[in-house]
Amino acid sequence: MPDRTLVQLGEYESARLELDQLTPRDIDRLHALQARGCLTLTGERTGWRLKADATVGVLVLDRIRVVIEPKFAIPGEQLMSWLAYALGTPVPATARRWATGPDGYADLVAGALLEQCEQLLREGQRRDYVRRRSLEPVLRGRLDVAAQATHRYGQLDQLHVRTFDREADIWDNRVLGSALKAALSLTNSPDLARALHGIAGAFPQAPTPAAALRALDRTHYTRLNARYRPAHTWARLLLRGGGVTDLLTDHGNSADGLLLAMPALWEAVVRRLGTDAVGPYGGHAVPSGNGVGITVHGDLGNTSAFRPDLLLNLPGHDTTRRTLLPVDAKYKRYDRHGVSAADIHQLHTYSSGYAAADARSAVIVHPQPGGHARRVLQVRGPRGLLGVIHVLGVDTHATPEKATAWIGSVLR
Template sequence: MNRLHALQAHGCVTLGADHSGWRLRAEATVGVLVLDRLRLVIEPKFAIPGGRLMSWLGYALDAPRPLRSPSRRWATRPDGYADLVVTALLEQCEHLVHEGLRRDYVRRETVELVLRGRLDVAAQATRRYGQLDRLHIRAFDRETDVWDNRVLGTALRAALRLTTHPGLARDLHGAAEAFPAAASPSAALHALDRIRYTRLNARYRAAHTWARLILRGGGVSDLLTDQGIAADGLLLRMPALWEAVVRRLMSEVAVRRGGRVLPGNGGAGITVRGDLGNPSAFRPDVLCEIPGRNDSARSLLPVDAKYKRYDRHGISAADVHQLLTYGAGYSSCTKASAAIAHPQPGGRAHRLLEVNSPRGKLATLHVIGIDTDAQPEQAVAWIGDALF
């Protein structure tokens, strides 16, 4: 129960007691949750094929995909999304082994029969009492026992506890033998936070992304960032993941149109003052600045990401009010507009909502349905043509 209450405190699930026990509501969190006596598999509102899901997840994380082969062997059994992330880590590690693991000079203090490197005079005098049959030396050797490889070895061994698929477990065990391991998962996580990427280890970035996700484990919020909950499962907050997808999509759309995405943590929010308590603020998920026909005319388009099935039912009144506020706050009075982006498996869609008042038109709202069965890159050009 402590684990469930901790997940509830972080907004992953909602707990309620009734006469027969406890009722758990997952909201928009999906994944695998391992408890003391049972394993919960929380499925999403609409299923995305395993390979396509990893494409969108990698797109949201901006994780590079250096694999030359377009085929992916994602496990899509009832074990849930945990096996998908484990398989992603495994394929990246197998690719690194095939290319050759990174080696660097590591200092070693050993006892040898011949001199190699530098003689440790103090150790020779205090431990061998001046005898020269064995030499205490200090030498630097190029080895794979560096932190870039240690964190992957630790993550591969931790992934063995997450998967129940026998074939995947066998491949993980084989790959783990090629990598050294850190002293503990916490030491590996600390090293991941300190790693800086150069041309020597840039190819490790994708593998480290999946390793970080495996090592943190448990309750996930703010796009797979650990909030201190330890669990043997893996949970994904789909609204946060979808917001990251839409943010990157709109950023690429704006750049192609000669514009940019404005930062959301600046002074560009719509604020409400004068009420009881602290002032409140309204900030869209994405705020695009797009140039007009002449360079001086630049328009702002607020875009809100919604993880909802708006391909099956109409836009809720609360979301219409929210978009209308954004349109009035960031657009001109004569051309107030805003957009909402939602996932739509199996096809894309674009419809326009007109908000009118007795005095005339208030705003135009774009409802963009993004096809999650297609590659993420295919949506960029289509969104640009639909909105601008």
């Protein structure tokens, strides 16, 4: 990897770049990322101004290496724990303190993939039957009579055969080989690069990263390949450059990097927090695809629909009734300023659409480093109380398990 100038900044922070630090290809890639809301690049008289939005990670360009550290909500030493919680995968041993050097988040994810691949090798790679056609000096498997007659014209010095053998060259292993190769291009640690290079040879590779992603999207887990799920989770994160199914969406950007959108991560965290918190009390999350969204008819264009990030079905005081509670994830500093009017209108609409008329309530969950917090907003009109909005600040310095227990005690 060629030497690149290190540029470090935190989310929502900016850094100045010289004119010659960005190539035309870099500018195109940064503008593509700007269109996705990851960062902002503006031209100045003597250079460039690069500003990170709610994004953390690593971006490898032609002449510079950009490291964006988490600053606002989730501290660096807890980022991997919360990410693993949102993805439903075991917390890797790489969930250490955020590095202030040029490795950072990318090396943590690469290390998590390395850890899982080493475990798979110790347990033994999965093998499956693979059909192949080959030209052999002796008969193995079945003789391909048609190919032998049309290609060898009766000669028997080489035989066209069809075999059906158990091999490790299957898609479960190919996607890991491709992800290990992608991790090599991102890491800046010699020790990690050496370990990744050493293990990459043990896994076959997919023809292209796109082919590996398509294979991951159609993978179904059974008892035969269930142990591959954690490794595939980290592989998907690396191959998508930070995106993951139901967490971020890959838009085909070609820049080498591993960028994580923090609002999308927080939404995934809140969905699992709420689901896990109400489970012991008889509650459950309402699936998003069951057609219970709030719809708007009669406007120009198509009918629009919207729904909260999480809709919980909770047992009521009357055992014959259940309550629908809308929960929305807000990646905002609601520990420092009041809830915006737009968010109050949004949550009041949710409570009116889902909650019972005599108990209209909704929940906002936001990150609050340093301690849990709870406050209650009362929405009133000329005729009295219209609804209640519970604003819950989750302590991101704590472990996800402790946050789950606190959310459960509040929602109960």
